[in-house]
Amino acid sequence: MQASDILAKLVGFDSVVGTPNAEIVAWIGAYLKSFGATVDILAGPEGDRSNLFATIGPRDIRGYVLSGHMDVVPANETGWASNPFVLRADGDRLYGRGTSDMKGFLAASLAAVPMLAASPLMRPIHLAFSYDEEAGCRGVPHLIARLPELCEAPLGVIVGEPSNMRAILAHKGKSAARLTLKGRSGHSSRPDLGLNAIHAAAEVLQAAVSAAHSLAQGPFETEFEPPYSSISVGTIYGGQALNIIPDLCTLEVEARAISGADPAALLLPVHEAAVALERRGFQVQWEELSSYPALSLPRTAHLAGLLAELTGIEPLAAVSYGTEAGLYQRAGLEAIICGPGDIARAHKPNEFILTHELDACQAMIEALGRRCLS
Known part of the structure; x- marks a missing residue:
């Protein structure tokens, strides 16, 4: 199957973040097994969605991981010119939810499998496909925790988020939370008898604004836009x-x-400003929504040089959006971002990828496979 044919199949699975993903996992697993890959389906604690880990080549030798996520953001926006879960070709453009972010990378990886499987790989190529990345990288930590039992410590992890096939060395970390304040209702003519939760939230909001202004004063890391935390x-x-x-x-x-x-x-x-409201009778609930660390890979790292050779393009220093790469790095593995498509096309109507981007990604992966022959 061509990468575009595989992409059409993957886009057809409406694997929206936070929903069951058994169908897409089963299809990918069956495809990989048909070429002799070793496949493990790793159920997450939610019980209705899974990560997938597969190996082509020997598992007892250190190799490389191709990492991507199977979930996509919802496609409820107005403005779609066609069904977002049916791939539509228009010239060099392939439209559909997840084409750039990031089923294009999955499709290119799977399209390279026949070549990899037919090669006498001395070092393995692993495929690590996760769930619920779009909810703050919730699925991949469970996969990373299982890696020691699944393979030898990888030499590096290529996270195929859309980067125009230019390797990226760093990204910011992120933490997100939901704060719920509960006060006491009543008639607005007697505000003295109630506890106004919106008024209280304004104090928390002010703390957030003040913290944001403070962060904008530095410290700075000039590779990022903006060059400070926010x-x-x-x-x-x-x-x-x-x-x-x-x-x-x-x-x-x-x-x-x-x-x-x-x-x-x-x-x-922000959290401290919320907790302070408890002394005035408000109930405060703080719920972490997502958290992942920053990525910072030196230009001198093995993986940086390897991707420069495989793509023919010097790596980009940094981006401000986040990926699963920081979690792999925190686990002690070299990780880098490189994938087809453009992040500017993601999360909007008429998301698309270009056929030559798929071809370039497949060529990069097959070149990596040739490196693993010795």
Whole structure:
């Protein structure tokens, strides 16, 4: 099968983040087994979704991991010109949800499998496909924890997020949380008898804004745009009617950290402002939504040089969006980002990938396979 044919099959699975993924996992697993790959389906604690890990070549020798996620963001936006879960070709463009982010990489990897399987690999190529990456990299930690029993310590991990086939050495870390404040409702004519949760949330919001302004003063890491850590409140909602004291208010906040900062620690001023409200009678619930560390790979790293040779393009220093690569690095593995497509096309109507991008990615993976012949 050509990469575009495989992509059509993968896009046809509406593997939206946070939903069961047995169908796409089963199809990929069967495809890989048909070429003699060793395949492990690794059920997550949710019980209805799984990671997939497969090996082509010997598992008792150190090799390379091709890492990608099988889930996609929902496709509920207006503006789609066709069914987002049916691949549509228009010239060199292939439209559909997940084409760039990141089923294109999965398709190119799977299209390279026949060549890899027919080669006498001295070093293995592993495929590590995860679930719920779009919910804050929730699936891959369970896969990473299983790696010691699945293979020898990998020489490196290539995370195929869309990067225009240019390797990326670093990205920011992220921590996100949902804060729910519960006060006491009542008639708005007697605010003294209630606890206004929206008013209380304004104090937490101010703490977030102040922390964001402080972070913008540095420290700086010039490879990033912006070159500093940041805090942002993305949603806030609460209340029932104008004349009812709102007893509930919820806001969601995230921190994105340069490589020298702990993203969870950046949210501490916001958390402390929320906890202080308990002394005034509010109930406070703080729920972590996602957390992953920054990635920082030196230009002198083996994987950086390898990807420069495989792609013919010098690596890019950094991007501000996050990936699973930071989690692999935290586990002690060299990790780098390199994949087909463009992140600017992701998470929007009429997402697409170019056929020559798929071809370039497949060629890169097959070149990696030839490196593993000796």
